[in-house]
Amino acid sequence: MVMENWGIKNKKGQLKIQQMAFMLIAVTFLFALVGIFFLAINLYNLQKTATGLEEDNALLLVSKLANSPEFSCGNSFGGSRSNCIDFEKLIVLQGMISKYQNFWGVAKIQIRKIYPEDETLCTSGNYPNCGIIKLLDKNVNSTAFTSNFVSLCRKDLSDNAIYDKCELAVLMVAGEDKG
């Protein structure tokens, strides 16, 4: 009789330990799930903030990029011009863009002539008979382009006279989409 009781108690004890172990596993699993859910929300918000900051950067940069020394006309086209991009400098810059990959902290920089419109991509070979300069194009997901109107100027020759030729263009900048 004693042996039987002992066996029953032992089995009950084992069952309780099993219950406890299962309970603990379930509780740990629940906590882990809640943790992962919380982390996922946090990560999503962080990515959203990072993308938002990239967009802000592109927005503020596009209004000032034309005045940075690599782009600006300076005084070379008859006096000081604001929001003026030197076409010749751009073509040179296109050839050495590998050094400027992370310089402005954006994913894409493009300049498009809008008048007269021309859909030809610019290279050092077809300059100045082209209309789109893809200056920087990182192979990453990017935000929508933000743009700013600029004048695109260069020296030209007509009847043996050198003159400044400026055309209407749009400077487009896109940040990296971190999402």
Place this chain on the structure above:
Amino acid sequence: MLYQKIMEKRLSPSGNKMLNNKMKIFSFCNFTKKNKGALEISFGWLFALIAGATILFLAIYFGSRIIGTSDETISAETGKEITILLNPLETSFESAQTTSITIPLETRINNFCSYENPFGKQTLQLDQKRFNQWTETDTDVSSYNKYIFSEEQVEGKTFYLFSKPFDFPFKVANLIYLTSSDDVYCFTGAPNEIKEEISNLNQKNFIVENCTSESIKVCFNEENCEIEVDYSDGEVRKDRDILYFSDIEDSNALMYAAIFSDKEIYECQVKRLMLRLKQLALIYYDKEIIEKNSGCDEGIGTSLISLSNLADDFTDSSALEIIKINAEDIEIRNNAIRCSLW
């Protein structure tokens, strides 16, 4: 047979007692009441206590980690926001621009600079004061096109920033000077054009008269001040350090840089400026080749190459004067040619 004997012995009254005793001994933590001072804790309780303690420990550990991560995130976000807000400080034809940033919490901006190729790096790291304690973070925000001149650590809630273009001889970059509203700079004996410029900036922590005892005195051609400026020799002396400046056309961009920054930051940022100057000189050299197709034929290309080489060999600010002589010569020649390059 042996087994039968053992079982018989166990089932006898004395054997039964022995078995009970054994059970008492081996039952998990089921101490007898006779054992004075010992607790009677069942396995379930012990297990619950250990599990509870583990869960509590993990909750506290992960809680503190999450708070730490959120501090890092806030620091990184604020650092990035500051870097983005510096974009509008890019000047076109203005001689200077000014702005201020106010952060809700007491903040320490740590300014780091490195000058590896191709353009070096500007890094900001922010520590913020929470519950009267500085929370130090390891998150850096870097940018490659900004040049911030400041002390290595600037502390406060409101920060003033002003920027000036640095031309050498063409525009190289915009220099940004960062100061805290807690640090008041008093400029004494400054030439009139500098006094006028400082007054026009309307920056509350810059004064040109009635210096207080707490203010940092910046003296021009005077001694016994925290910062001494030898304007004619192009030297700024502070804490036994000498920082050399050399500006073209009295722009004073590097002079302000030397006044507001530590020697390490100043030398590093000037080195970064020279890296950009080197690259820009090459861009203008190639631009001249393109312009030849449009009938422009003046040649300052070789001078640009030598300027680029000089900038490449730059070691410290004492070498600025040599590059300045070269840059001034190029500037004169560029102004004289038909198709000026900048």
